[in-house]
Amino acid sequence: MDGRVSLDRVAMRFGDFTAIQPTSLEIQSGEFFSFLGPSGCGKTTLLNIISGFLTPSEGKVSIGGEEMIRVPVNRRPTAMIFQNLALFPLMSVYDNIEFGLEVRGVDRSARRRKADELLELVALGGSGHKPVSELSGGQKQRIAIARALAVEPRVLLLDEPLSALDLKLRQHMRTELKAIQRQTGITFIYITHDQGEALTMSDRVAVMSAGRIEQIADPMTLYRDPATAFVAGFVGENNRLAGHVTAADGELVTLDAGLAVAVSGRARQPLAVGDSASLYVRPEQWRVGTPDDLRLPFSGIVQAEHFEGAWLTLEVALDSGPTLRVQVPHVVTGDGVDAQLRVGGSCRLDYSPREAVVLPGAEPSPEAGEVADVAATA
């Protein structure tokens, strides 16, 4: 079963509005691939192009090496799980799951066997005769998965399928979806605006913004090595320190960000002295110490504390102006750093340049939602 999906310069325009910029990518057979991006960036449009609900303005889509553009929706080897699930409310669970098989002319007993198998797979064995309206949110979710799997698609397309569930169930379903994907070996293409979902389940993630793919990488690389300012700001939290390059020494680049000390980090692409650039340091990458710990070069005042269970998030105003978001592990015994930090008190900070990333451009990326945004001093 070849579930490769390839997009070749696919673009979509609605009138004058370009919803998808020309995009090419290859998704491997059996891969759990996610599209992650803010609402309105074109994820659903892209999924609809793969499933055949939309014909792209340009470019080619192929699945398993077969050209798909002229193949209508009902003949593509894909199955979709809709954002609102779209179960058939007038039918029983069995009828829902068997719908696709009935269409294919599978006889009644074989249909029922398959439906029972799938109900076992989604851990809902025995509920086949129930009307759909009697199921809970999580159960509906599983029936939608079973219904889509029944037609043995080569590619399963999922449009934010967990967004209607409550938090606990959502987290549970992540594990379950991933398990189902491993078990069936079907290519999953998953779209979401929730980075937690994308990072925990996916083999690879494509981060999208305004109809363009910013970066395709495995979750760890995405988090550690964002390729663009958008990705750095959108995936996880980040503190951005903008400035210009004062020294470029191989991979490590030093910036003047208007702070008491120069800052440095890894550059993903060559930068020359004088270029404007930004340094990104994640909240948990800061090392926090007491005011007398002079080994730490930055000093600031704690503006606010947010207790988040395992973490304590601090807003620290550096002496030279910018406010950073900093996370320290919360230590239950009360003898950790967190016990000595008080709102209004001062602290010292440091980070490791090998963990921080420098990207070109001193302008913030719109939409990306960076935590701290520090303009370079002239």
Place this chain on the structure above:
Amino acid sequence: MWQQLHNRFGLPLTMAIVGLLGVWLILMVLLPQWQMIDYSFHPSLLPSERGGEKDVWTLANYVTFFHNDIHLAIFFKTIWSSVLVTALTLVVSYPLAYYLAKVATPGQAALCLLLLIVPFWINEILRTFAWYIIFAFRGPLNELLFALGLIDRPIRFLNGDTGVLVGMVYAYILFMVFPLYNAIESLDGNQIRAARDLGAGWLRTHRRIVIPHAKPGIATGCIMTFMLAAGSYAVPALLGSPGSRWFTQIIYNWFFEGGDWNQGAAYAFLLLALCILFVTLVMRIFKVGLGDIAK
């Protein structure tokens, strides 16, 4: 409802509204109908005989109907033709309603609805008469078919049932389109997409997804169209031929040509009762409840 009105208008105004409503209902609706029922159970008498010994309760007016083969035949023909009209109207309206509800952009839908409604600003008689002109032996339709080479001599559309059927489908199409449109409109578009995605062709998607969802709307539209068609007078009178008489024409004749209001009233109630019976039966067969329709 009393409570709602009371909260909004206060006691005196509410009493006035409810009072007026009651007067209207009793004087304009209930009393005349009651009078008709009363007529239908009495023999037709000269004014001087009213209240005399001949003025008794009787079922004779109703019995007449069952002993008159011609009237029975016309009655069944009326029912059958009304079923045909209903079916034809459904067939014409369903694609239209689906297009309006699910395919057209809001602008296109508004334009279509306007085009559908505008002709109904004209009086029903005039609209029907327009068909009379179109269907005339030397009328535009025959001219057109002739010009297209589809026929070599004019057809007498107004001779059989064709004229009546077409005229009625046209007269009652809105009563079908609107309930259908409302029902289909409320269907989640993803349901249709899901069916397509699972491999269903268009026919199956309609049969399994759209039509079951729209069933209450279909029932409402069919009942309205059927009742209107069975009770129609103008269309068969204008577009029908002597061979395609409608039951309403017989009722009319009893009232205004036979001058026998008692007999006419009995026929009118028979038509009403038998139509209701028929509709109830059909609803039973298709498993539609009154509750579904009210939705």
